[in-house]
Amino acid sequence: MRAAQQWRAFLTLLGKEVGRVFRIWTQTLLPSAITMTLYFVIFGSFIGDRIQDMQGHSYVAFIVPGLIMMAVLTNSYANVSSSFFGNKFQKSIEELLVSPMPSWLIVAGYTAGGMARGLIVGAIVTAISLFFVPLQVHAWSVIVVFVVLTSAVFSLAGLLNGIYARKFDDVSIVPTFVLTPLTYLGGVFYSVTLLPLVWQQISRLNPILYMVNGFRYGFLGISDVPVAGGLMILITLCLGLLVLDVYLIEKGVRLKS
């Protein structure tokens, strides 16, 4: 396949994934918008005023970056895991497997589709947040790098889940029992500096803490853990998952008999 053909193949897969997001927008875009609106209403209007400032910022302003990040990572993950597994379940994944698309291109197409949904939902949640708190930006570059890399990491992780999943339950187990707890314990709603030392140390093992922290630093300029360290963790995870996904698709693990 020549480079131009590969580019067309990539755009085709990306277009199909993005088309799916908009075709079933009530399942892909709306739920996060509603959930995050509820968070903003409850923590912003109902009880937010009763909570003291966090590192010089109102509580609602403090949680906005974390909530946006939560929406980005859960949607990136869910898009790829459910779409890829759905294609496996319907056997339409064979359309890709019989095509001359190299494995890395298949991974790139699905990952870009997951990132697209994550970033679209992130933009929607950001827009909703403006009704509750004015936008503050400390460093655009940090915001962009962290949100793009985080959506890439979780898209690649969702693909890994989709590859290994044998039934629909397998697609929901990881988000329910791994992703959600790690996200809630990843400093979305609190600063880890408020925790006892031992829990601070344990929290540092949670990669989502670094993603939320870096993203929050981009908006508010405050940080609980080193931002550069978080960036290194993100890049390492991204490359590691990329290599693993390409290897699994190349070998046809759970895809070919």
Add this chain to the structure above:
Amino acid sequence: MSETAEAALEITDLRKTYPGGVVALDGISFSVLKGDFFALLGPNGAGKSTTMGIVSGLVVRGSGLARVFGHDAGSVEAKSCIGLVPQEFNFSIFEKVEDILVQQAGYFGMPRRYALGRSETLLKKLGLWEKRHAQGLKLSGGMKRKLLIARALMHEPRLLVLDEPTAGVDVETRRSMWEFITTLNKAGTTIILSTHYLEEAEQLCKNIAIIDNGTILADTNMRDFLRTVARETYVLDIEQKVTDDASGRPSGAVVVDEHTLEVTVAKGEGLNTIFKSLDKKGLTVLGCRAKQNRLEQLFVGMTGENGKEAKTGSGDKVSA
């Protein structure tokens, strides 16, 4: 030009064992020439779909060689040459017919504008143009089969692999599909067909391989293969009433009903003797047809229990 250069598909000592120890292919070898209409026949579980899966890159081979126009099966080059019509429907049922085709073309790197034109041509030829905006799930069984064919042809493959393409399709649709595929073959596309409709294979295919239990039992020219039929049974429609006694029917004939006889003749033995005998008894033959098609007869003989015993006994395989 060497034989290798003319081969669309070359399979050499191909083996595949599935997890659990099920041997699907036990060292099969055969080749399909460029431009051929080739039948790969066998009972359920014989290894046909595994072979086609390996050729198209959907199944990982155990060992051996499979080359498509000289390229290793599963490689980017080989995949570019192959169009696969699978046994099961494997398109996204929520996508629209036209989108399924255009997306498939996109995966092969074709420009969208060209893909739209190609999909229009194929959908019109296959009678699906009116359904181009319908979701896959809203198509009838026959239409879904046609859609699979159209999808496989979007990138103009040199080798079309058809794995039971007419399963569950009505006679009229089947006929139109075969007309279309025959036209493709005449235009130069190499076709490999797996089907349980043996009369179709007999009519359409030039060469044949019969596979059972992962081994090739026959790999030969269709005409030569059909000549190996030892005995054939004919059904004769008789104008007069026939009686089931020696005076009322020729020797060796079996009375099916008052106006129907069945006669079995050995290879090389003409029907003239039978007709003369009937004429002497004052019986007029209104029609005559083979009871079973020859390929079916040979196929059942080879893959049925008797065939297996015979193969074990002699160890011979029919080979051109």
